[in-house]
Amino acid sequence: MTIEQLNELSKKAHETAVEQGFYDVLPTTEQSILLILSECSEALEADRKGRYVNIELFSRHLKTISFKDSFEHDIKDTFEDELADICIRLLDYVGFKGYEIRKPKTPICFRNKFSFLFGVSEIIINIMHDATNLHGALYSIIDYCMNNNINIAKHIELKMKYNKLREYKNGKAY
Numbered sequence: 001m002t003i004e005q006l007n008e009l010s011k012k013a014h015e016t017a018v019e020q021g022f023y024d025v026l027p028t029t030e031q032s033i034l035l036i037l038s039e040c041s042e043a044l045e046a047d048r049k050g051r052y053v054n055i056e057l058f059s060r061h062l063k064t065i066s067f068k069d070s071f072e073h074d075i076k077d078t079f080e081d082e083l084a085d086i087c088i089r090l091l092d093y094v095g096f097k098g099y100e101i102r103k104p105k106t107p108i109c110f111r112n113k114f115s116f117l118f119g120v121s122e123i124i125i126n127i128m129h130d131a132t133n134l135h136g137a138l139y140s141i142i143d144y145c146m147n148n149n150i151n152i153a154k155h156i157e158l159k160m161k162y163n164k165l166r167e168y169k170n171g172k173a174y
Contacts (some may be wrong), residue, residue, distance in 0.1 A: 001142060001153050006091070006101045009156065013088050014095025016160060021169045025094070031174065032096070033127055036089040039123045043082035047113060053078040053155070071162045075155075083141055084155035086120065088139050088163070091156075097131065106137045109143065116144050 001009075001099050017023060027035075046052075058074035065073075094101055110116035120172035123137040163170075 003101055003103060006138065007094075009160075010091040010094040010099075010101060012045065012160060013091040016163055017092045017096075020163070020166065021127050022092075022174070027096075027104050029128060032089075032093050033124055036086060036093065037096055037121055039082055039085040039089055040124070042077070043079055043086065044117055046077055046079040046082050051078045053080045068165050070161065071158065075158060076162070080114075080150055080152075080155045081159060083145065083150065083152060084159040087138060087141055087152065087156050088159060089119070090124075090134060093127075094134055099131060099134065101138065102135055110140070116140070 053075050055074075058070055061070035061074055110119050120137050120140050123133045123140065126133045127137075142152060144150075
């Protein structure tokens, strides 16, 4: 994904979050960071349960059932879906703060899934002190996905489409 695409996605992610009511009361920085971190935990849980997407099955189901039902059956709560959620929450935060995404100075490479999720979580925690870490977190996810044949751009697109179909605040308090 290009920087321009990421900046455009950040605007869309934030617009959707506003439309869905997540900014009726402005979140604190701590709340935003914890919600991003919760997505990292959900990615770990999806991996622990062996939940990975089957795009071919999703595509077949789209021919017979609605997008929402197919998404919920074949994609929701998978490892790839949770990585998309991390990105969407990061992109929303960028849009909320009015930041521009830029490429980090040095890419961060991770040896395995655990060091990847831990490293991204660590970067996110440090956003409190240095918002430029947002770029590092996003690019770490993009780099990990490229190296593991995960089309993160497609998963972000699908999840953003699904999120627009969900109930107000996804049925949650915040």
